Amino acid sequence: MLRLEKVNGKNVWDILKLRVAKEQENFVAHNDISIIEAYTAITGNGYAFPFGIYENDTPIGFLMIGxxxxxxxxxxxxxxxxxxxxxRLMxxxxxxxxxxxKExxxxxxxxxxxxxxxxxxYCWLSYEPENDIARYLYRSFGFVETGEMDGEELIATLKL
Incomplete structure (x- = not known):
């Protein structure tokens, strides 16, 4: 069973060691970039919630909500x-x-x-058009592509 744990001074170094497969590197920013973006969003009067994804005590992924x-x-x-x-989700x-x-x-x-x-x-997200794994995962939860783009990425929304 998975759990989320806020990124903090005790776990940040373990989160920074996590990596996606080589062929996925163009689909998601490295976790160091994400954590920097969280910091700059927060200091710019925004909201960011970076989390480590854990299986028991083992960090297995990272996600961030804004x-x-x-x-x-x-x-x-x-x-x-x-x-x-x-x-972010990796x-x-x-x-x-x-x-x-999925969990x-x-x-x-x-x-x-x-x-x-x-x-x-809404909850919204964006992903590279060629990232079929992300597309199928998000669709399985009810996210619908809007036809809009965030830079080079497709936007999909889920009505809350």
Whole structure:
């Protein structure tokens, strides 16, 4: 059974060691970049919730949730305003193909549905068009592609 643990001074170094498979490196930012982005979002009056994904005491992945925009996000898609965002989701290469991504996505949505930043209409996310694994996973939870893009990535939303 998986659990989420906020990234903190005790676990950050273990989270930074996690890596996706080589062929997936273009699909998700490294965890160090994500943690830096969380810090800059928070210091820019935004919201970011970085979590380690754990199987018992073993870190097996990372996910990050955001809400709304921050002071410096100039090109945010319209859906970002007032909504939650599944900003990152990665499972370490050693733990892939075991159902952990699906279980972690469920935990992320449970956290979002607790409305830690208040009510919202949507949870949104984005992914590379060629990332079929992500597309199928998100569709299985009810995410629907909107036809909009966040940079080079497709946007999909889930009504909360």
């Amino acid at each position: 809400f709304d925009t921050d002071d410096y996000w100039d090109d945010a898609p319209p859906v970002a305003i007032g909504n939650y965002n599944l900003w 499972i370490d290469r050693k733990y892939q193909n075991k159902g952990y991504g 972690a996505l469920g935990l992320a949505l449970d956290f979002i549905k607790s409305l830690p930043c208040g009510k919202a209409e």
